[in-house]
Amino acid sequence: MSLLTVKENIGMVNNSNTDMASLVQANKNIVFDTKDLNLWYGETHALKDINLKINEKEVTAIIGPSGCGKSTYLKTLNRMVELVPTVRTTGEITYKGQSILDKSFKVENLRTRVGMVFQKPNPFPKSIYDNIAYGPRIHGIRNKKILDEIVEKSLRGAYIWDEVKDRLKENAYGLSGGQQQRLCIARTLAIEPDVILMDEPTSALDPKSTLKIEDLVQELKKDYSIIIVTHNMQQAARISDRTAFFLNGEVVEFDVTDTIFTKPTDNRTEDYISGRFG
Amino acid sequence: MAANNKFENTSIDVKEMIAKNKQGKSLSSLTEKLIPVVLFLFAIITVFTTVGIVMTLLFETIEFFKLVPIWDFFTGTVLKPMSQNPEFGVLPLLNGTIISSAIAMLVAGPIGLMAAIYLSEYASDRVRRVLKPMLEILAGIPTIVYGFFAFTFVTPLIRSIWPDVAATNILSPGIVMGIMIIPMIASLSEDAMSSVPNAMREGALGLGATKLETTFKVVIPAALSGIIASFVLGISRAIGETMIVTIASGSSKNFTFDITQSMQTMTAYIVEVSGGEAAAGTTIYYSLYAVAMTLFVFTLLMNLLARYVSRKFREEY
Amino acid sequence: MKYLNAEQVTKRMDGRIAKNNILKVLFLLATLFGLIVLAILIYRVVVDSIGWIDWNFLTGRQSTDAERAGIMGALLGTLWMMLVVAPVTLILGIGTAIYLELYAKKGRLQSIIQTNIANLAGVPSIVYGILGLTIFVRAMEMGNIILAGGLTLSLLILPIVIVAAQEAIRAVPGFLSEASYGMGATKWQTIKNVILPAALPGMLTGAILALSRAIGETAPLTVIGIPALIIPFPEGIFDKFTALPMQIYYWTIDSSLVAEYANLAAGTIIVLLILLFVLNSAAIFIRNKFQQRF
Numbered sequence: 024m025s026l027l028t029v030k031e032n033i034g035m036v037n038n039s040n041t042d043m044a045s046l047v048q049a050n051k052n053i054v055f056d057t058k059d060l061n062l063w064y065g066e067t068h069a070l071k072d073i074n075l076k077i078n079e080k081e082v083t084a085i086i087g088p089s090g091c092g093k094s095t096y097l098k099t100l101n102r103m104v105e106l107v108p109t110v111r112t113t114g115e116i117t118y119k120g121q122s123i124l125d126k127s128f129k130v131e132n133l134r135t136r137v138g139m140v141f142q143k144p145n146p147f148p149k150s151i152y153d154n155i156a157y158g159p160r161i162h163g164i165r166n167k168k169i170l171d172e173i174v175e176k177s178l179r180g181a182y183i184w185d186e187v188k189d190r191l192k193e194n195a196y197g198l199s200g201g202q203q204q205r206l207c208i209a210r211t212l213a214i215e216p217d218v219i220l221m222d223e224p225t226s227a228l229d230p231k232s233t234l235k236i237e238d239l240v241q242e243l244k245k246d247y248s249i250i251i252v253t254h255n256m257q258q259a260a261r262i263s264d265r266t267a268f269f270l271n272g273e274v275v276e277f278d279v280t281d282t283i284f285t286k287p288t289d290n291r292t293e294d295y296i297s298g299r300f301g
Numbered sequence: 302m303a304a305n306n307k308f309e310n311t312s313i314d315v316k317e318m319i320a321k322n323k324q325g326k327s328l329s330s331l332t333e334k335l336i337p338v339v340l341f342l343f344a345i346i347t348v349f350t351t352v353g354i355v356m357t358l359l360f361e362t363i364e365f366f367k368l369v370p371i372w373d374f375f376t377g378t379v380l381k382p383m384s385q386n387p388e389f390g391v392l393p394l395l396n397g398t399i400i401s402s403a404i405a406m407l408v409a410g411p412i413g414l415m416a417a418i419y420l421s422e423y424a425s426d427r428v429r430r431v432l433k434p435m436l437e438i439l440a441g442i443p444t445i446v447y448g449f450f451a452f453t454f455v456t457p458l459i460r461s462i463w464p465d466v467a468a469t470n471i472l473s474p475g476i477v478m479g480i481m482i483i484p485m486i487a488s489l490s491e492d493a494m495s496s497v498p499n500a501m502r503e504g505a506l507g508l509g510a511t512k513l514e515t516t517f518k519v520v521i522p523a524a525l526s527g528i529i530a531s532f533v534l535g536i537s538r539a540i541g542e543t544m545i546v547t548i549a550s551g552s553s554k555n556f557t558f559d560i561t562q563s564m565q566t567m568t569a570y571i572v573e574v575s576g577g578e579a580a581a582g583t584t585i586y587y588s589l590y591a592v593a594m595t596l597f598v599f600t601l602l603m604n605l606l607a608r609y610v611s612r613k614f615r616e617e618y
Numbered sequence: 619m620k621y622l623n624a625e626q627v628t629k630r631m632d633g634r635i636a637k638n639n640i641l642k643v644l645f646l647l648a649t650l651f652g653l654i655v656l657a658i659l660i661y662r663v664v665v666d667s668i669g670w671i672d673w674n675f676l677t678g679r680q681s682t683d684a685e686r687a688g689i690m691g692a693l694l695g696t697l698w699m700m701l702v703v704a705p706v707t708l709i710l711g712i713g714t715a716i717y718l719e720l721y722a723k724k725g726r727l728q729s730i731i732q733t734n735i736a737n738l739a740g741v742p743s744i745v746y747g748i749l750g751l752t753i754f755v756r757a758m759e760m761g762n763i764i765l766a767g768g769l770t771l772s773l774l775i776l777p778i779v780i781v782a783a784q785e786a787i788r789a790v791p792g793f794l795s796e797a798s799y800g801m802g803a804t805k806w807q808t809i810k811n812v813i814l815p816a817a818l819p820g821m822l823t824g825a826i827l828a829l830s831r832a833i834g835e836t837a838p839l840t841v842i843g844i845p846a847l848i849i850p851f852p853e854g855i856f857d858k859f860t861a862l863p864m865q866i867y868y869w870t871i872d873s874s875l876v877a878e879y880a881n882l883a884a885g886t887i888i889v890l891l892i893l894l895f896v897l898n899s900a901a902i903f904i905r906n907k908f909q910q911r912f
Binding site: 101103106108131132133134135136138139141143145146147148149157158160161162196207210211214 | 724793794796797798799800801802803804807811812815816910
């Protein structure tokens with residue numbers, strides 16, 4: 024997909040209920056549709072009236088200052104947020120038309136389709152091979168030959184195969200931080216999800232490893248819908264097609280990345296992007 | 302980065318395989334529901350253990366008090382379970398327990414506290430890393446070994462200095478019990494003292510106080526609840542200790558305060574009586590449970606007291 | 619006007635520093651006291667057992683004749699009993715810890731179970747003996763067999779195993795289970811494949827240390843009624859038995875009758891201490907070798 028087509032599909036959604044975005048986006052498949060989402064941690068109102076439509080096979084960046092709710096929103100998309108016992112939500116999120124916040128929607132099935140890469144590389148203290156094979160195995164794939172193929176394919180997909188192919192049996196903790204993070208991406212690829220959520224995936228990495236991951240994201244969007252939370256604005260500008268700006272639990276502005284960074288409509292977005300706060 | 306995509310020319314479709322596997326998943330979702338139930342049953346065994354202890358002690362103790370009035374039991378100074386006209390006063394046993402525990406604490410209290418002061422306030426990191434594991438070895442020696450040590454070494458040693466001491470006496474096991482408890486008091490008190498923040502020490506040291514003065518005027522008062530709790534737990538441990546007193550103090554049931562003589566503790570009485578001979582249903586048999594109940598209540602109160610002290614007076618730094 | 623006389627303070631300071639230094643030595647001696655006793659204890663036991671530990675002693679049967687007596691029966695009894703204690707406490711202990719840490723809702727029931735475990739850890743071992751005598755030996759009519767002794771000791775060390783397992787689970791970083799849940803794993807899959815393997819070294823270390831406590835326990839066995847009589851070698855968990863600490867107990871109290879029994883007791887203590895040393899070394903080895911640091 025060229026940059027041109029993105030520009031043709033300019034969409035705009037913000038919580039002042041401008042609903043023209045859905046009209047403009049009509050020729051794109053929507054993977055996540057969030058309607059009036061509210062979320063509380065105990066008494067803390069962490070997400071307020073979120074309305075977002077996220078397109079398939081694009082990179083959507085979520086930016087905003089610390090504590091603005093961007094990570095919380097990301098973790099709501101695969102319901103990882105439920106690991107916090109006091110969490111409560113209202114509103115609706117649909118994933119390809121199915122309502123996922125409903126308790127009857129099996130969270131394991133959701134997470135099989137919606138993979139996640141975390142802030143800090145978190146490989147299992149197992150071999151590189153077993154890390155990649157973890158997902159397929161828990162989902163019932165036990166055939167050794169098939170697993171071998173999945174492992175190679177996933178590692179190639181995350182562009183780390185050449186670095187680790189000779190030491191698949193070694194503990195993943197022997198890898199560098201950047202390699203560990205690409206291993207974690209490969210681990211996510213192994214179950215071939217539709218969506219990959221990335222929660223500040225490069226914040227613990229050095230600039231060189233960061234660039235490698237960014238290149239990888241560009242490759243991956245051919246096959247996957249990617250939603251990436253970052254507080255690195257250059258990163259959002261470099262790699263994303265659309266950007267949502269979160270502040271105090273609200274979506275201030277959601278637009279094509281170019282627009283957000285060149286002519287934002289909201290003063291607060293402009294202040295944030297020009298570095299006046301956050 | 303190369304533009305080739307490895308996902309298109311692949312022979313397997315993971316997505317589809319997973320979807321297929323998901324269909325026959327009723328077994329694993331059953332496992333998912335069953336596991337917590339099974340684990341809960343495991344966890345509840347510990348509760349049953351407590352209930353079991355309390356129930357067995359309670360029922361048989363009630364039987365005992367049908368045969369021997371409760372007043373006679375708790376005020377009687379004569380214990381003659383095996384005689385023609387048996388008497389069941391528990392005071393000789395309580396006396397033995399309290400005296401042996403007191404001797405043990407006279408040894409373990411000061412020495413344990415001093416060791417804690419050294420480890421927490423004076424010792425360098427390197428010295429501490431050597432000494433602490435060695436104290437843990439001391440704590441890991443089985444009590445039967447301490448019993449052997451008391452009987453074959455400490456008692457003869459005491460008697461060579463102080464010939465009036467009998468071959469079985471309460472003094473020797475009391476001292477050895479104290480030695481056994483030192484690591485416990487040292488370690489728990491050290492924990493309490495180490496958790497006093499350095500800023501408090503620096504306050505005193507900065508005014509020109511010596512380390513010793515800082516320890517006694519700042520650190521110990523701040524850590525007092527933890528230190529007291531360690532002492533209470535030490536007492537509880539001494540009350541419940543069995544083998545050292547059983548071996549080295551003999552089985553005399555005299556009501557005496559003479560530490561050179563043999564005395565019997567509650568625990569030693571239980572060993573003696575339960576050692577096979579007492580047939581179920583006899584008064585002696587029931588007395589076993591009455592004494593055990595007394596012991597259980599004593600140690601439980603001590604443990605609750607220790608927890609209360611360390612919680613109630615915990616300093617918020 | 620000055621309240622502090624600098625000269626006087628300086629004068630007194632020497633005395634205060636001297637006091638500090640003297641007491642520092644006293645505190646060091648107090649710390650070493652226990653270790654000196656430990657050294658004497660081990661020295662005494664070794665000296666008493668020299669010349670007594672030989673092949674016959676290790677493999678022989680019980681005997682009233684000190685020259686011929688052996689501890690094979692007691693050793694087998696202890697080992698058989700551990701074959702009961704180890705699986706029972708591992709399964710119950712780890713299971714309970716998983717329930718309390720990962721399944722139980724924070725609330726009344728969970729806090730009752732937790733408080734109860736803390737209280738059980740403080741119950742004197744001899745009281746467990748009475749429980750074993752009443753429940754296993756008499757009510758269940760097992761008699762004083764290995765199974766009854768093993769189950770009694772299992773209940774005794776269960777609180778220690780549970781607490782150690784809970785700590786091991788708590789030490790597993792949350793990002794590992796997050797990774798597993800993030801791949802669509804169920805709770806049990808996450809526990810089985812991620813949390814348990816990461817916590818296992820810590821759990822095993824705690825369990826082995828608890829096991830070494832059980833091996834040395836004597837009081838509960840005296841209550842259950844382990845006979846001083848000479849009995850055949852046990853061949854299974856339903857046989858009557860004696861155990862190393864019981865053998866030490868009987869030989870120690872009878873040493874006032876036959877002096878050589880003290881040497882037999884000392885020899886048995888050496889065997890017991892070696893067993894404990896091996897177990898503790900295994901625990902330390904597992905901790906250092908397999909514990910993953912995150």
